[in-house]
Amino acid sequence: MEWIRQRLDKIKEPFAPGKKYEKYAPAVNAIDTFLFTPNHTTQKGAHIRDAVDLKRTMITVVLALIPALIFGMWNAGYQHFTQLGGDFTFWDAFGHGALKIVPMIVVSYAVGLGIEFAFAIFRGHEVNEGYLVTGLLIPMIMPIDFPLWMLALSVVFAVLVGKEAFGGTGMNILNPALTARAFAFFAYPTYMSGNQVWVSEASSVDAISGETILGSLAAGENASYSMMDMFYGFIPGSVAETSTLFILLGALLLILTKVGSWRIILSAFIGAAVMGLIFNALPSMGVTGNELTNFPWYGHLIIGGLAFGIVFMATDPVSAAQTMKGKWIYGFLIGFLSVMIRVFNPAYPEGVMLGILLMNVFAPTIDHYVIQSNIKRRKKRIESATAQVKTAV
Amino acid sequence: MSKDIRIKRGLSLKLEGEAEKELVKAPRSKTYAIKPPDFHALVPKMVLKEGAKVLAGDELFFSKYTDELRFTSPVSGVLKQIKRGEKRKIMEVIIEADPEDTYRDFGKMNASSSDAEAVKQRILESGCGAFINQRPYDIVADPKDTPKAIFISAVSTAPLAPDWGFVLKEKLAAFQEGINALKKLTPGKVHLGVDASSAQYLKNIEGVELHTVKGPHPAGNVGVQIHKIDPINQGDRVWTVNPEDVTIIGNLFLTGNYIADKTIAVTGSEATNRKYFSTKIGAEVSDVIQKVDEDVRIISGNVLTGLKLAYDQHVSFFSNEVTLIPEGNNYRAFGWLPFTYNNIHSNSRTSLSWLFPNRKFKPTTNLNGEERALVVTGEMEEVLPMDVYPMQLIKACMAGDIEKMENLGIYEVAPEDFALVEYVNTSKIEIQDVIRLGLDLMITEVG
Secondary structure (H helix, E strand, O other): HHHEEEEEEEEOOOOOOOOHHHHHHHHHHHHHHHHEEOEOOOOOOOOOOOOHHHHHHHHHHHHHHHHHHHHHHHOOOOOOHHHHOOOOOOOHHHHHHHHHHHHHHHHHHHHHHHHHHHHHHHHOOOOOOHHHHHHHHHHHOOOOOOOHHHHHHHHHHHHHHHHHHOOOOOOOOOOOOOHHHHHHHHHHHHHOOOOOOOOOOOOOOOOOOOHHHHHHOOOOOOOOOOOHHHHHOOOOOOOOOOOOOHHHHHHHHHHHHHHHHOHHHHHHHHHHHHHHHHHHHOOHHOOOOOOOHHHOOHHHHHHHOHHHHHHHHOOOOOOOOOOOOHHHHHHOOOOOOOHHHHHHOOOOHHHHHHHHHHHHHHHOOOHHHHHHHHHHHHHHHHHHHHHHHHHHO | OOEEEEOOOOOOEEEEOOOOOOEOOOOOOOEEOHHHHOOOOOOOEEOOOOEEEOOOOOOEEEEEEOOOOOOEEEOOEEOOOOEOOHHHEEEEEHHHHHOOOOOOOOOOOOOOOOOOOHHHHHHHHHOOOHOEEEOOOOOOOOOOOOOOOOOEEEEEEEEEEOOHHHHHOOHHHHHHHHHHHHOOOOOOOOOEEEHHHHHHHOOOOOEEEEEEEEEEOOOOOHHHHHHHHHHOOOOOOOOOOOOHHHHHHHHHHHHOOOEEEEEEEEEOOOOOOOOOOEOOOEEEEEOOOOOOOOOOOEEEOOOOOOOEEEEOOOOOOOOOOOEOOOOOOOOOEEOOOOOOOOOOOOOOOHHHHHOOOOOOOOOOOOOOOOOOOOOOOOOOOOOOOOOOOOOHHHHHHHOOOOOHHHHHHHOOOOOHHHHHHHHHHHOOOHHHHHHHHHHHHHHHHHH
């Protein structure tokens, strides 16, 4: 390690302030700080600091994504081989999925980090760690056969328009990963919906039942999978969103490490359940529902991207509400709206993406009203204090 | 009448290097220094020139904009040097001490039976006005104001903070007289916060509203206690005094002399002689600590709010503590990996340090990361037990939005209340500095 440290210090020499390549220092620093936590000491204020930094926080989210990602790789192969027939082993399935998904991850990181580095150099700030998470999330929420060049384009759009246009990490309004998915969804709808895109290489075979559960429900058919299959995730869908079980494992890590807000996760699931229960209750109120409204409320929690969206996207601290009370409201409305969009608008069977993006836009408004109540409380205190003074006089 | 204050949110850092409860007389320093920068926003104007002879209690300089506010010499001797910094700003006024102090005689006075104006004048002419701080803004109090109340916190919750019960137990008579004097300065109450240790000695102090304070740091911060007892509104002025400084004011009335005695706890993992030292204000730090190298940081005060000192410098005016901790200017390979380096404390749970709640940590001055934009939410609220939105207030301060700062409660906070917020902050932003600049803006714009 000592040897690497010395080499690094040597390499960094021409990038020091006042030297020839000073401008490119952020790029070199990013690599350096990836290998070593720097030797910076406190200069002002508190002399000691918490062990946590943004790198740790972001890597924790990446760790939380790993179970769902690994399952997603296996499930991609599993769906492929079961739908197309034939024998296969665990490693066949995993290998098939990995061969599809690893290139997507590589493209996403290469394109996204490239833009991040360029912006860091251009703007003269350090490279932010936010993209470590975004870059992994984007391939995980795309269909398995999504062309790599479209993926790259979605990443460019998400990073440029979703993030850098607002001033970079910490300033964005929309969740960048969902921005990428929304871009892809509206720009290339044929690659993002239908019943062929969810199973690897399904388009090469006719008569395949590769529909997602939401897709078949919207078409007025019964879901052909058992609830347990849906929970474990043996169903077609975007790369890594199918297994509620493995997503919850990630959620556990996020909540235990306090990186993800348990308030948002819990209230979003409650919101979705409430909306589901309302739809389930329609027949008893004399309204005939359809397949989607009659789908049991707990089913809504485990199908589609709901769990994945709630655990990994709604909890993004930058685009979420920032106050404690705000987080409860924000989470609840995400769950509530996601199920509502699913049911009312079968053309967009995946309501979670739109639900979260919509609430991203409204999060500052929610915070505004929460903070306003604090401000009002303070003003009231001043009024009562001055009133007391007046009566005393 | 005792009212309890219970604080739930906060974080008591358990660190290695607590001071032993043994009071030692420190050797007399060769020089003593009063440092005008210790009094924030003060513009000093010198009264004496270098080479002048002074008695303990003689005026050295006064505040340019509030000339009643005088700053006096803690010892008798010769004014050796006026150290100036950039733009000839006065950084230190150094006095070469006589072997024995001769005091200027202000005359004894019974504070309780004296006229309020006379008490005030006595406090000001002796230089004891310097001990009285004002909230909002956390600056030296303007004698022309009449405070709504006076607050004293004898609660030690800060990391390695001196035990106020131990510091004050031999000085109770002076403390009582100090309270009697302070009581004359306000039409309101004098509030005294105590913890389990200081309550033993201070529970019989008369003329105060006693508050038993329980809970983690920053419960001991006087600002948090003010917030719980009687929050500051726009236009209010409240004053605060450190507990030991109350005894100096008390001694002034009892003896007629300005006896600038200060107890300094030497703490921290790198200190070898961890004891309480009895010395004078502005003593040389080298008289109470062992010789240390560059790899040890000397802090006048505690690790969260203290000031960095060099070995040949003097202890700050308000410090009751000197802390020595190792400098952390070393690299850590893959320091960003969660659940590694668990010997470094973290309030987040990305380090396993939370599994050892009773372990004492040995922190270094390493920043443990790099500065970033504010991303993580919710962590600040956990350590700020006030009805204030910390992140929103910080952003308002950064933007210099006065109306927003006012609405969000800038008058109720001081930089030290945000020390823990700064400690836990993932983005490593200098939050105490941000709050200080925000307060400074309020001083110039609102006053």
